Amino acid sequence: MKFGYTIIYVAQVVETIEFYEKAFGMTRKFIHESHTYAELDTGETILAFAAHEAAELNDLSITPNRRDGIAAGFEVCLVTDNVQEAYGHAVENGASGVSKPAQKPWGQTVAYLRDLNGCLVEICTEIAN
């Protein structure tokens, strides 16, 4: 068994991909023509988005993520050299700040935001060994 994907169910797949490109500088891997599934180019472990309809099609019961609601208990964590700059760029492009970049005692710089769907996104520096 290996970890292949994280798939987040969202109301608008294409809008979400565009948001991640604009706010976090990610790039799309592909968007299915039905606009119900898309992947970001995140390397071997893929961050993907699927439409709510896809959850329903598979008879899943889910709580939709919502920008004005309480965040679900998970986060997407993006690693960068310059957290300050990435945080500012994300906020300028529609992400809402949760906590500004702060240095942790173990040397890591960490900031938290909410994406357009209300999902938690952490931006941090690599942990020094």
Add this chain to the structure above:
Amino acid sequence: MAIPASYRELDVLLPPRLAVETVWTSLSDKITDALILPDGRADLILRFMLDDDDRPYDIIPIIAGPSADYWFSPAIPCRGFVGLRFKPGFGGYFLGVDLAGIAGRAYSGDEALALAPQLVALCQPATDVESLIIRMEQFFDDYAEPQISAILVRVMNDMHLSGGRAAIKDLARDNGVTVRGLHRLFVKFVGLSPKAFAAVLRFHRALRLLTRAGLSLSHAALEAGYADQAHMTRDFKRHGGFTPAAIPPNLVMVGLPL
């Protein structure tokens, strides 16, 4: 008790597409009564007899109110139906009736015409079933797109996504409405209470988990959101008239899209 397999949902896109979930046809079974499961939606139905040349006659309208309870359609040879299922929240506007007042009931013939006299235009003679379907599809062409509460649409969406599991008080809070306010919206537009509507969705999902996903009774009860298996059994008897361990074969399960 067998269920006729002749129920069929047609693949049509109608203006105003927002308001209509599906157009369906069905032919009555010759021998056994048909079990009709509740879906929380209102239907406009044309019932007719078919002659030897498959020509419909004795066409009468039926208004089926939103229901949380099952009922039986009697076995009558050569009796057919064309139905139009409204999306929850929209039926009252198109039929011009108060859905809460007709919930859990079906009105046929003169009773239906007393509620909605305009339906008389649907009952003219027809050459074949296909033309009845077209007549039904075109009947609401001139109606304006209905305006219903955006909050209600969002809550119904969340209810569907959770398979009827989300707590009403959480749905109300997340969508900026009081529990009482949400109750009023549901009764006014859907014709059922939020609790009754959610219970129907949960019942249908549990049915799908048992029949399509192949879950065991205990796992299905847990995943569908019932307190325990006994709770699921009580709900199945109430909404379907059968137990989870004895689901009728060839059960007609309507599509309940988002």
